[in-house]
Amino acid sequence: MSDPKIDGFELKPGFKGMASDTGSDQTMFKGVHWGKAMMWIFLLSDTFVFSCFLIAYMKGRGSTPVEWPNPSEVFALEAFGVPVPLLLIALMTFVLITSSGTMALAVKYGYERNRKMCGWLVLATAIGGLTFVGMQAYEWSKLIHEGVRPWANPFGAAQFGSFFFMITGFHGTHVSIGVIFLFIYAYKVFAGHYESGKRGWFTTMKGDYVEIEILGLYWHFVDLVWVFIFAFFYLW
């Protein structure tokens, strides 16, 4: 947690505070660790990338006169001999939300300097993310076996495949990168890097549990993007 007290400067709440923070001739984000501000700026740019994908998908789906494949049927899965609509996607959603919750708790325990709890929760988050990626790999291979290609598919409008692989692929890449970092940071927490003040990534500054919050921001963002993909691609 960063120290939000700045000498000779009064922090005001609300929009007045925003105006005085912005015009203070000092750092604008009072009490926000630079790494956290940078992560937010990165996530904002990533928001634009995913928005462009989803808007392109909206335009592609809206402008084709060919019938769009029914996602409820395309993504159905047999369970006990009965086709259940969107079963795998629902499970993936729950896995990702579970991992988001463990991440939020990891941040909390990190700030309480509860090393063991924090480490186990980051590890649990990583395993949740890994499960998600595994399920997505299964989903991809199933659809590829059924003949879905970026240029054609047996269910309807040809654009379906390209949007599906592009959007879920880009999201899956984000999850995979997140999983790698979660494992690394689980190690760093267990090894006590934030107690000993071992220096962080590409910096001479001392490591601190704020890094877990920054990692958490990224992971929650991945979950956030999935909320939109789930709504627009799978449910719509």
Place this chain on the structure above:
Amino acid sequence: MDNTGQINDKDKKPEGSTHKIGIYLWIWGLLFVLSFFSYLVDWYQFQGMLRWSLILFFMFLKAGLIMAFFMHLFWERYALVNVLLWPMTAIACFIFLMVAEFEYTLFTRVFYFFVGGGA
């Protein structure tokens, strides 16, 4: 993480402390319930405006909860919150532009496919 300058506010904690575990568990539970509801929208095969409005309603609720509490935006100062949220207006504008665009594209396609464009 905690916001200062608003320490007197009842919902917000004094600096140096973390948030109670209860708030995280509540949000977590709510996210599960909302996801389950949005899955039910598909399960019961609601169609048309009812389907779309329900999907959007649950989507925005979930996104809002994640951003406000899991990403701590509720406790951040407005200088950061506004920098993050205002650019979304540009995305909203882009969406409206592209809706107009796809309607026009669909119209021209349907027109020339079925009516024909021959002189």
